[in-house]
Amino acid sequence: MITTIQYKSRKLKIDLSKPLDISIPIQSSKHNVGAWHLTEPRIEPVTMDDWVGSVSKGAAVNFNNIWFNPHAHGTHTECVGHITEKVHSINKHLKTFFFFAEVVTVAPEEFAGDFVISKKQLQFALGNKKRDAIVIRTLPNMRDKLSKQYSNTNPTYLLEEAAIYLKEKGIKHLLIDLPSIDKEKDDGNLLAHNAFWNTKGKLRLDATITEFIFVPNKVEDGMYVLNLQIASFENDATPSKPVLYKILE
Ligand SMILES: N[C@@H](CC(=O)c1ccccc1NC=O)C(=O)O
Numbered sequence: 001m002i003t004t005i006q007y008k009s010r011k012l013k014i015d016l017s018k019p020l021d022i023s024i025p026i027q028s029s030k031h032n033v034g035a036w037h038l039t040e041p042r043i044e045p046v047t048m049d050d051w052v053g054s055v056s057k058g059a060a061v062n063f064n065n066i067w068f069n070p071h072a073h074g075t076h077t078e079c080v081g082h083i084t085e086k087v088h089s090i091n092k093h094l095k096t097f098f099f100f101a102e103v104v105t106v107a108p109e110e111f112a113g114d115f116v117i118s119k120k121q122l123q124f125a126l127g128n129k130k131r132d133a134i135v136i137r138t139l140p141n142m143r144d145k146l147s148k149q150y151s152n153t154n155p156t157y158l159l160e161e162a163a164i165y166l167k168e169k170g171i172k173h174l175l176i177d178l179p180s181i182d183k184e185k186d187d188g189n190l191l192a193h194n195a196f197w198n199t200k201g202k203l204r205l206d207a208t209i210t211e212f213i214f215v216p217n218k219v220e221d222g223m224y225v226l227n228l229q230i231a232s233f234e235n236d237a238t239p240s241k242p243v244l245y246k247i248l249e
Contacts, residue, residue, distance in 0.1 A: 024074045100131055102223060130169075150184070
């Protein structure tokens with residue numbers, strides 16, 4: 001199913017029957033990805049007296065409750081409400097869902113005992129390309145990213161200068177395969193989040209950060225059409241399903 005999208009002065013031809021799903025599923029398992037010191041998500045049948053909401057237990061339907069945290073348990077998209085006193089809702093601020101994106105691969109650099117992504121690396125990867133969205137794949141890129149337990153591991157993060165660079169370049173949607181764009185333990189400074197959302201000036205209410213993606217190795221660096229879908233929760237963050245479409249010509 002081939003379609004052509006008119007984007008500014010370009011024509012972007014994509015095949016809708018070849019989606020590249022870069023989300024991490026949420027499952028009720030210790031093998032679910034995890035961060036921020038939470039236990040694994042739970043998906044469990046509702047019980048009422050001796051009734052159990054499971055067909056295998058005699059009910060007519062499977063009827064599960066789900067317990068999870070969007071920031072800790074899988075691919076999620078957040079807006080500035082993640083770090084402001086007023087809880088802006090992602091569902092009110094992400095209103096269009098197709099974006100022109102660049103997938104880039106970055107090998108984190110050592111900095112003050114941490115691993116980081118610098119402005120120079122993103123500058124090298126983006127050059128003078130104008131994009132709505134950047135999809136950052138960090139190296140090494142192995143399937144353990146689907147089930148890794150990140151708590152107390154001090155994962156790679158973005159330097160503040162890198163987030164400022166993306167903001168100044170007009171990137172509206174930042175997607176990354178890490179639990180956060182900021183350092184795990186930073187006394188609440190969240191320098192990269194603050195810089196990207198411009199919290200010291202006019203808030204970038206329409207800008208989003210999507211964390212915990214997984215970009216399979218078969219997806220090459222380059223231009224894509226991104227479909228960024230979210231579950232309609234009124235909250236700072238919600239589970240999301242980013243899907244890429246390769247541009248055919
Ligand atoms: N680095 C912060 C914590 C933090 O960033 C955070 C904590 C819980 C859930 C999500 C977080 N950040 C996500 O981007 C701190 O040390 O206070």
